[in-house]
Amino acid sequence: MVEIENLTKDYEKGFWKKKKIRALDGLNLQVEGGQIFGFLGGNGAGKSTTIKLLMSIIFPTEGTAKILGEDISNTKMHSKIGYCPENPYFYDYLKASELMNYFGELFGLDSTERKRKTEELLTKVGLDEKDWNKQLRKFSKGMLQRVGLAQSLINDPEIVFYDEPMSGLDPTGRREIRELIAELRDKGKTVFMSSHILSDIEALCDNVAILRKGKLVATGNLQDLLNKSGEIQEFEINVKGVTAKSLENEISKISGATITAKPNGANIHVTNENDIETVLQINKKTGGNLVSIQPVKQSLEELFVQETKE
């Protein structure tokens, strides 16, 4: 669906354009169809640069990329893709319905189809009907985001590229858009999305790629990545009826163990499964009661921090 090979982008800086800044460094990536693919990275990691390269908004310094088997320089292929940029900005003198109609025209849809699609999609992204005929200059950031997502679907694309699709949305809006993105996958579409909101990525994505300073540092199935990086397992033991202070002395003798005070009890973290028994004995000796023992799975946030740190 998307094949990226050694994609590299240098930005030229300075008056004579002699200084070069590498925004993307030899990216290789394969994205299969029918999934939601998460594209992660900190600020300036090269996420937006990659998406702009795929959309032919900017041109690569080196490397190639294909979407749906076609080279990215072939704009005819754009009839089968959708795109919503980060913080989308549209012609502010147009009304939402006019913008949808205009973009529909660019795809060659007939007027009946344009009208049907406009109504269907603006409803789907949760834009109030009373706002359909308002000029976009009067729209809030969240409303523009919704229009951005609606316009990306006007041509019934096979694959959509979303750069920070939840940006500017309130919690309800985020939830609605999450559902919309999941629905696209259920219909067999492919979604390629970048996001800073890791909980959204964790909830939606099948596969992810993590970029750091323009380089790919990890890619693969999200669950596999979380499990793989979580080889050093951690266990959390919750106890009550004791104070953290009363356990602290004994717990500190266990290598890698930490203790945190909680109301009416404490949380003890151990990195070795064999230490659980020792903690339980200490707890019993001190007069505490066991509440729960659970393995701590690494979160995407921890994986993200681990992969993107210097």
Added chain:
Amino acid sequence: MLTTQNNSNTYSKLLSISKNTFREAVRDRVLYNLIVFVLLITACAIFIGELTAGKEARTIVNFGLSAMLFFGVFIAIFVGVGLVSKEIEKRTLYTIFSKPIGRGEFIVGKYLGLCLTLFVNVFVMGLGVTLALLFVGGGNLAFTVWGAIILIFLELTIITAVAILFSSFSSPALSALLTFFVFIIGHFSSSLRDFAENLGSQFAKLFFGAIYYLLPNFSHFEFVTNAANGSVPTFPLIGGSLAYAIVYIAILLSITIIIFNRRNLK
């Protein structure tokens, strides 16, 4: 539905882009103000005509057509330099280029949209001048003046192409300044050639000669004074000017497209 999408041809895309460019200009209140302003100037010309007894119609033609050219140039330069740069700056191009639109189609569509705006503008102003002429009894001039108006419109289409070319690689302010220089020099083109021929230095001859041949020669489109005297441009003059404009615009837009095709839109 994909079949319908694939049928989308260049012509319909150009039409959509130019329609949208026209709509943008129409919703820009400045355009309306200009029309109202020129109509006011025409009304003033009538007043001046009363002061210059017997020459009312001539004064109206001179005043009205000069104002038409002045305001047309103003729109062609200031809207023209913003046609592309504003879209880059506001990032509206991001979503446009994710559609099946070539950069060449975009440039030509935008250009045609502004030409349509100028056409409407010139036409409305022309009607104003005609009405003013009918009002003062210059019946014949009211119709013959349209030949000169056609030439003014053709000149404006070239200036628009110059403005788009400059804006494809430089800032809007610099583009506006350069386009204005081209407009001024283009009107003194013949003098420039004579000046070059009378110069002693070979280098200066080559330099001014090159400017003469490279920059548009707007003397082909100057017909205001003749129109005021009741002359009508001949068909060969209009045909020749039209052919000159088409060739010149085609060259300018081709260069613009070549530059724009290589440009990274940050």
